[in-house]
Amino acid sequence: MTKFLKHIALEGKGLSLGYFHQKARKEILHGLNFQLFKGELTCLLGPNGVGKSTLIKAILGQIKPWQGEIFLGSQAIQNLKTEDLAKQISVVLTDPVFPGNMTVGQLVALGRTPHTAWSGKLSETDREIVEKALSDTKIQYLRDERLSEISDGQRQKAMIARALAQDGQLMILDEPTAHLDLVNRFEIMQVLREIASQKGKAVLVVTHDLDIAVETADRFWLLNCGTPLISGKPEDLIISGEINQLLPGEKFKFSVERGKLEFEIRDSGFEIEGPQELVFWVKKALRKAGLSTFKGTLTIQRSPFSIRLGEAQFDTIEALIHFLEKSE
Amino acid sequence: MKTKTYLFPIFLLLLGLSFLLNLSLGSVMIPFGEIVSGLFSGDWSKASWEQIILNYRLPKALVAIFAGIGLSLSGLQMQTFFRNPLAGPFVLGISSGAGLGVAILMLAGSAFGIALSGVNSWAIAFAGVLGAALVLSAVSLVAWKVKDSMTLLIVGLMFGSAVSAVISVLSFFSGAEALKLFTVWSMGSLGALGWSQVGILSVLIALGSIPVLVSVKSYNALLLGEAYAKSMGIRTEKMRWLMIISTGILAGGITAFCGPIAFVGIAVPHLARIVWKSSDHRILFPASALIGAILLLLCDAAGQLPGFASTLPINAVTSLVGAPIVIGLILKRNFSRDF
Numbered sequence: 001m002t003k004f005l006k007h008i009a010l011e012g013k014g015l016s017l018g019y020f021h022q023k024a025r026k027e028i029l030h031g032l033n034f035q036l037f038k039g040e041l042t043c044l045l046g047p048n049g050v051g052k053s054t055l056i057k058a059i060l061g062q063i064k065p066w067q068g069e070i071f072l073g074s075q076a077i078q079n080l081k082t083e084d085l086a087k088q089i090s091v092v093l094t095d096p097v098f099p100g101n102m103t104v105g106q107l108v109a110l111g112r113t114p115h116t117a118w119s120g121k122l123s124e125t126d127r128e129i130v131e132k133a134l135s136d137t138k139i140q141y142l143r144d145e146r147l148s149e150i151s152d153g154q155r156q157k158a159m160i161a162r163a164l165a166q167d168g169q170l171m172i173l174d175e176p177t178a179h180l181d182l183v184n185r186f187e188i189m190q191v192l193r194e195i196a197s198q199k200g201k202a203v204l205v206v207t208h209d210l211d212i213a214v215e216t217a218d219r220f221w222l223l224n225c226g227t228p229l230i231s232g233k234p235e236d237l238i239i240s241g242e243i244n245q246l247l248p249g250e251k252f253k254f255s256v257e258r259g260k261l262e263f264e265i266r267d268s269g270f271e272i273e274g275p276q277e278l279v280f281w282v283k284k285a286l287r288k289a290g291l292s293t294f295k296g297t298l299t300i301q302r303s304p305f306s307i308r309l310g311e312a313q314f315d316t317i318e319a320l321i322h323f324l325e326k327s328e
Numbered sequence: 329m330k331t332k333t334y335l336f337p338i339f340l341l342l343l344g345l346s347f348l349l350n351l352s353l354g355s356v357m358i359p360f361g362e363i364v365s366g367l368f369s370g371d372w373s374k375a376s377w378e379q380i381i382l383n384y385r386l387p388k389a390l391v392a393i394f395a396g397i398g399l400s401l402s403g404l405q406m407q408t409f410f411r412n413p414l415a416g417p418f419v420l421g422i423s424s425g426a427g428l429g430v431a432i433l434m435l436a437g438s439a440f441g442i443a444l445s446g447v448n449s450w451a452i453a454f455a456g457v458l459g460a461a462l463v464l465s466a467v468s469l470v471a472w473k474v475k476d477s478m479t480l481l482i483v484g485l486m487f488g489s490a491v492s493a494v495i496s497v498l499s500f501f502s503g504a505e506a507l508k509l510f511t512v513w514s515m516g517s518l519g520a521l522g523w524s525q526v527g528i529l530s531v532l533i534a535l536g537s538i539p540v541l542v543s544v545k546s547y548n549a550l551l552l553g554e555a556y557a558k559s560m561g562i563r564t565e566k567m568r569w570l571m572i573i574s575t576g577i578l579a580g581g582i583t584a585f586c587g588p589i590a591f592v593g594i595a596v597p598h599l600a601r602i603v604w605k606s607s608d609h610r611i612l613f614p615a616s617a618l619i620g621a622i623l624l625l626l627c628d629a630a631g632q633l634p635g636f637a638s639t640l641p642i643n644a645v646t647s648l649v650g651a652p653i654v655i656g657l658i659l660k661r662n663f664s665r666d667f
Contacts, residue, residue, distance in 0.1 A: 082561050082563055083561040084561075085561070091559045093555055106607070114561040116545065
């Protein structure tokens with residue numbers, strides 16, 4: 001393999017992780033090797049229960065690996081003190097704990113906790129870093145808003161700003177886009193991307209949002225039961241088909257043409273003619289309706305939209321499906 | 329970030345006024361001016377007033393201030409630590425724990441036929457603190473696992489009833505003299521302390537407040553929950569012990585000397601949050617201490633029925649004031665998320 005010139009922020013070597021359940025040893029991850037690079041947005045993808053949270057806990061030094069070690073720069077994580085680790089790694093977790101009385105500015109200032117003296121008083125430098133974190137996440141306008149009075153998306157950005165103000169070289173986010181609307185998901189991933197590329201931080205995001213991850217990530221980590229961690233550019237993984245390892249069985253496939261997850265295509269008996277993008281949607285609707293036994297030729301026309309089947313003509317897909325179902 | 333620091337002088341002034349009001353009210357009404365001049369110059373127009381103020385009302389007012397500060401500080405610490413707005417020394421059975429300590433000291437001797445020759449104030453304080461810390465350790469072991477307000481509340485109540493049962497058993501077997509002593513203690517009183525005990529109490533409050541001062545920053549970080557606090561370099565295990573020691577000394581010591589005083593610990597931190605509109609502990613700790621001291625001074629003053637020589641038990645007055653506050657807070661929407 002070609003050697004790339006990149007700075008490694010975090011490295012795992014031969015990592016085995018697990019827990020004890022009623023005295024039984026339960027191993028979750030075995031022989032894991034990974035490298036997290038500075039300046040890259042890395043998305044960790046994998047099914048529920050595969051051990052993503054366990055891996056994150058290990059990186060945060062909250063659980064000890066059974067085997068192997070995690071290195072932050074040249075130091076093993078186990079040898080770092082809690083206070084020193086906090087200066088290097090910041091997190092955004094899934095726990096929804098929000099003191100409603102706190103303002104966004106105060107929340108972001110809490111990110112300076114590892115750097116301040118016992119009273120938590122902010123120095124001039126601290127203030128500048130907090131201000132920068134607010135502007136980097138584009139939420140200066142929220143500074144004096146209380147956490148109970150802003151939307152979920154804004155709150156998530158505030159949590160990211162807090163992690164940014166902690167100013168480590170590594171940021172870990174556990175499903176930061178869960179429960180958010182589409183626009184907020186894109187915005188948040190975009191912000192994270194900028195943090196990675198412009199500040200040279202290593203950003204690791206656990207996510208289930210494959211579509212958005214494909215759009216924004218520099219690198220994917222694919223984690224699946226019983227297989228080693230697959231790391232690579234999303235595009236490479238799509239072309240090589242390795243991305244399909246995320247998907248169980250044959251029912252779903254990652255469509256290389258459309259860049260998203262799809263049901264395995266079983267073509268209906270129709271020949272469909274017309275503009276390509278319209279054909280796609282008509283096919284999709286027919287497939288969903290389970291109409292695959294018919295034979296014939298459909299002709300689609302654009303503006304005004306119409307579908308012809310022999311003698312009959314339909315204005316909507318719904319009308320076509322209604323007709324086909326009746327004649328079944 | 330706007331902080332309402334201008335409120336501190338106002339509340340300090342209020343504290344001074346409630347202090348004077350507390351000193352002036354009683355079976356004998358003593359005018360404000362007389363108290364001020366008496367305290368500063370030592371000239372009293374009546375010798376009896378000097379006696380009343382110096383030997384009875386002044387220590388009582390100081391105890392009210394100390395107790396208000398101590399209970400509020402322990403309540404605030406517990407609420408943040410458990411991330412639970414219903415946490416407080418009384419609700420979580422800490423006061424019962426202190427009661428158990430005192431009961432064992434006062435009653436067990438008599439129950440087992442050993443005559444305790446006069447119960448020493450330091451011994452009472454020690455027994456109270458020990459009992460409180462013991463129950464708090466047990467509760468915190470459970471509370472560590474549960475984040476739900478209701479569960480924690482029930483656990484606290486259960487500990488409280490278990491402890492009361494033990495106390496009942498002890499009372500059943502103990503002699504009349506000891507029992508009377510304990511019953512009087514359990515009604516709660518600010519006024520039963522002499523100057524030497526006031527001194528002990530002030531030492532306890534000072535000791536119990538040290539962990540608070542040291543860990544202001546950690547309490548702020550804990551507002552985001554244990555996991556975030558850890559990720560910001562806070563040693564939560566150490567914090568837990570600091571909190572147990574601090575609240576044990578504060579709430580335990582006060583309960584040992586004054587008897588159980590309900591609702592101050594749980595209600596005052598909420599009042600401080602409402603008035604100062606802040607969740608920053610650098611503000612909330614002094615704010616709670618101020619409000620707690622004022623509230624207890626006023627409650628004590630309100631318990632001085634005009635024309636009667638005796639006063640209402642302080643526990644009854646704080647319950648009458650505190651219970652509506654807590655009910656009001658529970659009825660408020662988003663109570664548990666909004667603190």
